[in-house]
Amino acid sequence: MDLVLVAGVSMRAAPRVLELLGSLLGGSLAVDYGSVRTWLLRLGLFAFEGPKEQADDWALLIDHTVQLGACKCLVIVAVRLSRAPYPKRCLRYDDxxxxxxxxxxxxxGEAVHRELERxxxxxxxxxxxxSDHGSDVKKGIERFREQHPTTATTYDMAHKGACLLKHRLGADPRWSEFVxxxxxxxxxxxxTELAPxxxxxxxxxxxxxxxxxxxxxxRxxxxxxxxxxxxxxDPQRLLAKYGWLTEYAxxxxxxxxxxxxxxTATAYIRREGYHHGARVDLTERFACLDLGPPARKLADEIERFVAEQSAAARPGERFVGSTEALESCFGKLKELERQQAQSGFTGMVLSLGALLGKWTEETVRTALERTPWKAVTAWCAKHLGESLQAKRNKAFAAPQPETKPG
Structure with missing residues (x-):
């Protein structure tokens, strides 16, 4: 499975790689594409539906992923704050x-709230x-916190930074003209020769x-x-086509x-999290930058935001402030699906579970023993129904000729 999940080898290529390795090593490593896909989805389903640890320090990362069609997929992953790798490094899949x-x-919002209660x-x-404050997710979290006030919430720093940039650049006529x-x-x-x-x-x-x-x-x-x-x-050609940039220097x-x-703020929060010393740390980092008054004003706004996000953290506690690891999983899912993504969501969405956590020989064996293929097909039938490709095939199927009596 590491060939597919870690090395990025396609599910169809992985059996060929194993076959080649087997021939080089003088043994047999025969496996087919269907087996690779089956194992991947069985592991993923077990990862999502298997037993979980009860604790009071879980941090949930929540977001939607979308593909072709009307269906969205709400994905929730978690890390215990006591085991988060801050400040040594950012969150990874295996965390x-x-x-x-x-x-x-x-x-x-009601649907998201319902899933959070589950x-x-x-x-x-x-x-x-x-979260990234998507409207449905934000409403669902607000409803959840009305019933569970001890749960804190934080806003992904990258999305907050993007909103602040949008507010400034979107109102700047120079930006729209530049674009x-x-x-x-x-x-x-x-x-032309200027294409490079x-x-x-x-x-x-x-x-x-x-x-x-x-x-x-x-620049x-x-x-x-x-x-x-x-x-x-030619310098004259260069100036003729790109000289306009000097007006925007x-x-x-x-x-x-x-x-x-x-x-700077996003990189810091991604690695360190929101905590009581975060504002002071960021102030020191911003002081090392050569900033004009407009950028200094932005830095001040971010410092205040980080202080607000860190306020609910207890002494010594570091809150997760980035959903990057989860969003990266969505990109990995699209890599695994490749052309199958044109069918909208399929059972491959379960492969997200196989991407995450720490897998050992023992946990893989347990997952495969407890999750038969029929459990995967039952989950797909219950939650996904027909794929877009199946609906497409039905729509374009040739009509069956009428059977004449006699």
């Missing part, structure tokens, strides 16, 4: 315990819930969480325009400072 995976066509039955009342000019220039140079210097695309989704590449490119291009010594490029510097402030 997280799979708790729930819930496909739902209609996600509401979590209580399995692991106890959580100490903390971490428009960037798109026009890309269209003009992508089939083309700017990176701005992602339509989570744009303000992915500004670093485009701002770094803009490098400004430096290149000043030097005008790019090999194999001051703005690019200001935006880069904004981005550096949010990057």
């Amino acid at each position: 997280l315990e799979p708790i729930a995976v819930v496909p739902m066509e209609h996600s509401t 979590v209580v039955d399995r692991i106890g009342v959580p100490r903390l819930i971490v 428009a000019q960037l798109g026009r220039t890309k269209a003009h140079v992508q089939q 210097l083309m700017g990176p695309a701005l992602r339509p989704k989570a744009r303000y969480m992915n500004l670093e590449r485009v701002l770094r490119w803009a 490098r291009m400004l430096d290149l325009l000043q030097r005008a010594d790019c090999a194999n490029v 001051a703005a690019i510097g200001e935006w880069s400072q904004f981005q550096e402030v949010t990057r």
Whole structure:
């Protein structure tokens, strides 16, 4: 399974790799694609539905993942705060315990609240819930906390930083003009000798969480325009197509400072968590940055936010402040699904469970013994129904000819 989950080998390629290794080692390591997929889903189902430890220091990370179709999938994973790796390192897959995976066509605050109450039955009342403040998730958490006031909640620092950037850049006419000019220039140079210097695309989704590449490119291009010594490029052509960047030099510097402030805060919280000393630590880090007044104002706002998020932490307690590990799992799921993602959610969503936690020979053996394939098919029938591909096949199926009597 490590070939698929750790090395990133596809489920179809893994049997071939094992076959090749077997021939080189003089043995037999024969296995087929169907077996790999079956084992993966059985492990995943066991990980989500197997017995869990009751404790009062669980931190839940909760988010939705979406694919083609109307269905969303609510995923809840957890880590005990007493076992969190802060401040030595960030959370990893093996730190997280799979708790729930819930496909739902209609996600509401009530639905999220209901699933959180089910979590209580399995692991106890959580100490903390971490999210990106998606509307349904946020409402569900608020309802849950009305009944469980001892549960604290924190906001993912990366999403908070993106919101602060959006507030500033979205209201800056220079930014919208810059983005428009960037798109026009890309269209003009992508089939020319200037294509190697083309700017990176701005992602339509989570744009303000992915500004670093485009701002770094803009700074490098400004430096290149000043030097005008790019090999194999005519300086006049370079100036004609990219000279407009010089008009935004001051703005690019200001935006880069904004981005550096949010990057610094996100990197700190990702590794250290929210805690009573977090604001002081961040103040010291921001003091090392060369910031103008607008960026200094942003840094002050982030310092206040971090203090607010850390306020409910007890002395010596560090709250999780990042859902990055969970969101990374969603990306890994899409890698595992590959082209199957065009079918919307399938049983492969259970593979999320196999990605997480610490697996040993003993736990793998236990999972496979307690989770037969029929349990996986029953779960899929109950929670997923027909895939998009199955519905597509029905829609385009040729009509059956009528049977004539006699």
